[in-house]
Amino acid sequence: AQTVTQSQPEMSVQEAETVTLSCTYDTSENNYYLFWYKQPPSRQMILVIRQEAYKQQNATENRFSVNFQKAAKSFSLKISDSQLGDTAMYFCAFMKGLSGNTPLVFGKGTRLSVIA
Amino acid sequence: GAGVSQSPSNKVTEKGKDVELRCDPISGHTALYWYRQSLGQGLEFLIYFQGNSAPDKSGLPSDRFSAERTGGSVSTLTIQRTQQEDSAVYLCASSLGPLLKAGANTGELFFGEGSRLTVL
Numbered sequence: 001a002q003t004v005t006q007s008q009p010e011m012s013v014q015e016a017e018t019v020t021l022s023c024t025y026d027t028s029e030n031n032y033y034l035f036w037y038k039q040p041p042s043r044q045m046i047l048v049i050r051q052e053a054y055k056q057q058n059a060t061e062n063r064f065s066v067n068f069q070k071a072a073k074s075f076s077l078k079i080s081d082s083q084l085g086d087t088a089m090y091f092c093a094f095m096k097g098l099s100g101n102t103p104l105v106f107g108k109g110t111r112l113s114v115i116a
Numbered sequence: 117g118a119g120v121s122q123s124p125s126n127k128v129t130e131k132g133k134d135v136e137l138r139c140d141p142i143s144g145h146t147a148l149y150w151y152r153q154s155l156g157q158g159l160e161f162l163i164y165f166q167g168n169s170a171p172d173k174s175g176l177p178s179d180r181f182s183a184e185r186t187g188g189s190v191s192t193l194t195i196q197r198t199q200q201e202d203s204a205v206y207l208c209a210s211s212l213g214p215l216l217k218a219g220a221n222t223g224e225l226f227f228g229e230g231s232r233l234t235v236l
Contacts, residue, residue, distance in 0.1 A: 033223055045227035103149055108158035
């Protein structure tokens with residue numbers, strides 16, 4: 001079974017600074033997808049960024065980027081120029097296979113607070 | 117609708133009662149998921165529906181939990197004889213389903229706002 005570990009229950013960062021959230025996972029699969037989801041206080045989860053395991057290039061979405069280390073099974077999220085609206089719970093998630101026909105396995109989340 | 121809709125948003129019930137939680141996915145999405153989020157915990161997978169295939173029920177914690185999806189659209193999660201440990205936020209999500217392709221179906225799950233269940 002796959003597991004996802006987020007070792008930082010809480011983090012804080014000053015506005016405009018950069019913060020990195022860590023995520024490691026355990027799997028015997030070779031093909032899979034990794035995701036970061038954000039859950040603001042409004043409770044609705046939204047996708048932040050996605051990475052295909054077969055791609056070596058790290059995914060980037062505006063201020064959000066990942067550092068994907070497949071051999072180390074590590075998938076960290078970097079938020080640059082942090083904004084107050086980035087305050088939320090961040091969940092790392094794993095989906096095995098390439099068909100997309102399997103449920104996501106989530107970590108326990110990291111609560112990020114952006115301080116003015 | 118424009119997004120995944122869940123009802124009720126909040127439900128308070130007494131121990132031993134049955135509850136039904138409803139999820140209306142995004143039109144055209146063939147995949148539907150139920151997750152449970154307890155305080156301080158991540159998202160616990162409960163059940164997954166994909167098209168007309170048999171659902172993946174491997175995450176249901178006990179036989180008091182069941183779910184159905186009628187006509188490939190709306191889903192109902194039923195908890196029988198509720199217990200206090202069932203108190204949690206129940207999240208529903210839908211997606212376009214399999215065949216992840218770059219630039220097309222990204223595999224993104226679209227979540228509802230959840231149903232907060234409190235069992236007294």
